[in-house]
Amino acid sequence: MKKNIYLFILLLLIFQFLTAQQVATSSTDGAGREYRSTxxxxxxxxxxxxxxxxxxxxxxxxxxxxxxxxxxxxxxxxxxxxxxxxxxxxxxxxxxxxxxxxxxxxxxxxxxxxxxxxxxxxxxxxxxxxxxxxxxxxxxxxxxxxxxxxxxxxxxxxxxxxxxxxxxxxxxxxxxxxxxxxxxxxxxxxxxxxxxxxxxxxxxxxxxxxxxxxxxxxxxxxxxxxxxxxxxxxxxxxxFAIVKDQWNEVPVNYYLEKRYAPYAKKIFGNTPEMLDFFSRITQIKYPWPKYDQMIVRDFVSGAMENTTAVSHSEMAYEVIEEEAGENSWEGTIAHETFHHWFGDLVTAESWSNLTLNESFATYGTYLWYEYKYGKDYAESERLKNLMGYFSKKGFKNNLVRFYYDKREDIFDTVSYNKGSEILHMLHKYLGDDVFFAAMKKYLVNHCFDTAEAHQWRIALEEISGKDLNWFFNQWYCGYGHPKLDIRQTYDKGSGKIVLAIAQTQDEPIFEFPYSVDIYRKDGSKEHREFWVRKKKENIFYLDFPQEPALVNPDPDHVLLANVESHKSLKDWIFQYKYASGFFDRYEALKYISASEEHLGKGQEMLIKALKDNYYGLRILSLNYLNLKDNKTRKKALPIILDMAQNDTKNLVQAFAIIKLSELNNRKDFTNIFKKGSKSSSRVVQKASLEALSGSK
Ligand SMILES: [Zn+2]
CATH class of the missing domain: 2.60.40.1730 (tricorn interacting facor f3 domain)
Known part of the structure; x- marks a missing residue:
């Protein structure tokens, strides 16, 4: 028996020596960051x-x-x-x-x-x-x-x-x-x-x-x-006060300092509906015995998804001051709730795979917003998510990251924001049914266990029947995103649109499915899909019998990319008029206002956009309108006056009041400001009082 033990020890020593050698040869990347094994x-x-x-x-x-x-x-x-x-x-x-x-x-x-x-x-x-x-x-x-x-x-x-x-x-x-x-x-x-x-x-x-x-x-x-x-x-x-709530037979409790107890439902009240929604989309019923949330003092983060006992920073109390219908903390509540499937039920096996927790939790918020408040609202939140990614450095960090200095470094906009956008791409490329069925498969296969990114790939592949290595290699195992320069001409002789898509980023170069909407002058359109290959420039020849009024690339903004599409003011005006997506309307308004020739037709478009269905874009149009231009002011004023008093959204009323208070003849609107100062809406009241004090 003893002999065997000595042999075992000898083998162990040899093994340790070999692994030590391995670590020594592959322990850092080009930037000197250490390799972190599972x-x-x-x-x-x-x-x-x-x-x-x-x-x-x-x-x-x-x-x-x-x-x-x-x-x-x-x-x-x-x-x-x-x-x-x-x-x-x-x-x-x-x-x-x-x-x-x-x-x-x-x-x-x-x-x-x-x-x-x-x-x-x-x-x-x-x-x-x-x-x-x-x-x-x-x-x-x-x-x-x-x-x-x-x-x-x-x-x-x-x-x-x-x-x-x-x-x-x-x-x-x-x-x-x-x-x-x-x-x-x-x-x-x-x-x-x-x-x-x-x-x-x-x-x-x-x-x-x-x-x-x-x-x-x-x-x-x-x-x-x-x-x-x-x-x-x-x-x-x-x-703490414990305010009790319920989802089916699952107890849902809110722990707050006693004086805030009356506001518990205002802060957390949508939690049962979130548990219901996430149970439905994953087809995995909330797997834990209860769901509690506690607001603590001096918290070191925003919130934390401790299983069935979520902690929130005292920032959550700020919701109490907000208007009915708004809840700036709701995204965080949804994020931590969705972690109970992605993070708590199936846990990233190492910090290198953190995005398996954080991208899903972040994307869960998007899905919740889309379900609860509609596509425009969800997309406007996705715009913020994208801006968060583009505004930060760190593009050169892989999504799944085996080399890092400190564990905390991985908690960045790549793991969260970019990860969420990558899930959105998968969702849109593969379709609702495949995406949610793969989510379910991944959760079932690894429940009460851990997973790494490739197990998510395999779940998607098994459901869809497609190979997704091309996608995972560039988006999960790689870094960066495409910068596209898109130019198009129309060849009357052959009846073809010549579409040149160049990738102008240094490296890496990407491949991806892509699509355009091609519009006729009457606003009707055709959708075309094609594959952009992994090279600096791709040229496509698209049959179209007449000169198009507009070629709109990636109409739903699915691809994570910076896109320069060289549209003219005329194109942007046409786009706002006929394209229906949030990003199409948002970008059109942004470019119209930034255009050097934005007076005239551009202003007319912005005036029309004061009646956009989505309140966020009504506010944006208000913001962009140039009221120093006499013609614009004359046309826009009756609409702004109406918005200041009757818009269904208090926030829009408030912005309209601010816009009026900036005019030289603001005294003419004193009655509107006085009326607003008595509004039951805090934001309208505040804007009106400030307008009144400014117009004295
Ligand atoms: Zn999280």
């Missing part, structure tokens, strides 16, 4: 049971943990746990002490024997967590790596409630309990929280029991029977 699974988490109580003065957590793990495949005699800045008091198995080494980051436990993959084993750890002592490399990250945060712990700040909450992503929950703090681990959990009786607690799963203790404290017992990743573990403690 964390190796030696032991797998199975179950985490915690008993915690808190020292508010020292900002420390006293913890007992029973951690059940299982060897992944090979037999093990050691367990390595992430445990940041803790004091480790005792480590035992079945009541017997175990040897361990601890360097403030990793707790290496020598097991009492070799365990193989058929057997679970449970380790007991008695420890003190000291989040204030957690030091992470990089000054920026310190603020975000404490894992557990004591807010106004001594209660001395009269303007701030005392709270404790946690933030696990990326790998910070190991600052309050020892774990294998990697996204490719999953564990069920039980947490006993002992707190002063005046506090309420929140954690993942269901509250099973509350026991009052003799010393003025209470112990709450939370249990989560479904496995999820350690970074999604959450506890929140403080004086």
């Amino acid at each position: 964390p190796e699974k030696v032991n797998d988490l199975v179950h985490t049971k915690l008993r915690l109580h808190f020292d508010f003065t020292k900002k420390q957590v006293y913890g007992e943990e029973w951690l059940t793990v299982q060897p992944h495949f090979y037999p093990v005699q050691e367990l390595s746990l992430d445990a940041k800045a803790m004091l480790i008091h005792e480590v035992t198995i079945n009541g017997n002490s175990l040897k361990y080494q601890y360097d403030r980051k990793i707790l290496k436990i020598q097991l009492d024997k070799i365990y193989n993959r058929q057997n679970n084993y449970t380790i007991y750890i008695n420890y003190t967590a000291r989040p204030e002592d957690v030091k992470e490399e990089g000054s920026e990250a310190i603020k975000y790596a404490k894992g557990i945060y004591f807010i106004n712990a001594d209660g001395k700040d009269p303007n701030k409630p005392t709270q404790i909450w946690t933030q696990g992503e990326t790998e910070s929950n190991s600052a309050w309990f020892p774990t294998i703090d990697k996204p490719n681990q999953k564990s069920t959990q039980e947490i006993y929280l002992t707190v002063p009786d005046r506090f309420i607690t929140l954690s993942n799963g269901l509250l099973k029991e509350q026991v009052k203790n003799n010393d003025g404290t209470r112990t709450d017992y939370w249990k989560m029977d479904l496995p999820h990743a350690p970074y999604l573990f959450f506890i929140g403690i403080g004086e």
Whole structure:
């Protein structure tokens, strides 16, 4: 027997030597960023049971943990746990002490024997967590790596409630309990929280029991029977009101500071409908036992998708000041809700694959807006998403990114915004049925487990029957986007439109399906689709018996690209008149207003656009109108006066009032401003009062 062990050790040493060589030869990219492999699974988490109580003065957590793990495949005699800045008091198995080494980051436990993959084993750890002592490399990250945060712990700040909450992503929950703090681990959990009786607690799963203790404290017992990743573990403690809501049999609760309780539904009220909507489009019914959301103080991010216990920054309270029908936080609420399918149910196996969580959550918001508020609104939000991507650097980052300096670097507009646009392309290229069926397949195949980007590709391929390597290679494994220069002429002799599409970006060059709408003078159109090959310039000859009134490339703005299409003012005016998509109308208005010859016909078009069906474009037209031009002012004024008083959207009324208040003869509109100052709408009131004070 001994011989075998020596052979095993020798093989292990050779193996370690070889892997060390491998790492040494492929560890950085051209920019010196390190290669980040998917964390190796030696032991797998199975179950985490915690008993915690808190020292508010020292900002420390006293913890007992029973951690059940299982060897992944090979037999093990050691367990390595992430445990940041803790004091480790005792480590035992079945009541017997175990040897361990601890360097403030990793707790290496020598097991009492070799365990193989058929057997679970449970380790007991008695420890003190000291989040204030957690030091992470990089000054920026310190603020975000404490894992557990004591807010106004001594209660001395009269303007701030005392709270404790946690933030696990990326790998910070190991600052309050020892774990294998990697996204490719999953564990069920039980947490006993002992707190002063005046506090309420929140954690993942269901509250099973509350026991009052003799010393003025209470112990709450939370249990989560479904496995999820350690970074999604959450506890929140403080004086909160709990406002109850429901979706089917699923409890949906909102935890807010007590004085905000009357506004809970105003902030979170659409949550049940979101659970319903996302359950329908994924064809996977919301898989968790409840859905709670808590607004905490001094949060380190916007919001976090902790499974069944979402945390929100206090920015969510700003909704209270908003008009009925608006909710600036609703996109965030939808984002975190959709994470319960993409992120919590199926988790990106490594931070390199983060976009599998974030692109879907971001795109979920788009789908929610489209369903709830219509295409124009959703597209106007997509425009913001695109602007967010184009305005930031980082085009040279791959969407799936194996080389990076810090994990936090991946939480950028590439993983979120660009990732969402790439899903939109897949959605539109493959069609509704394929896209949503592939979503379902991906979720079913990897539920309560992890995935990498290629598993999403394979789900799409299996459903559609198409090969999608060409798409994934350039959009998921590569970086950048096309910059297109599109020119077209009409050859009367052959009756063909000659369409030249050049890619002017340095690299890489893309291939993609593309389409144009070709318009006749009467506004009727034909849609043509073709394939742009991977080369600097593609020329297409499209049969069309008469000279087209307009050739409109990529009418629905599906391709993620910068497009220069060399349209004239006449083209833009025609486009606004006949093309129906949000982007077509938006771009037409933008270019008409920017055109040097925009007076005359351009202004006439902007006046027409004051009656656009979408309120966002009515505001844009108001904004772009040149009222210094006498002719324009004369024609537009009656419409603006009507908008200021009767537009169905308060925001449009307010902008119309502002526009009127900028005119030299603003005194003529005093009656309208006075009427507006008594409006039940806050924005109309504010604009009117400002207009009144300006016209004195
Ligand atoms: Zn997210």
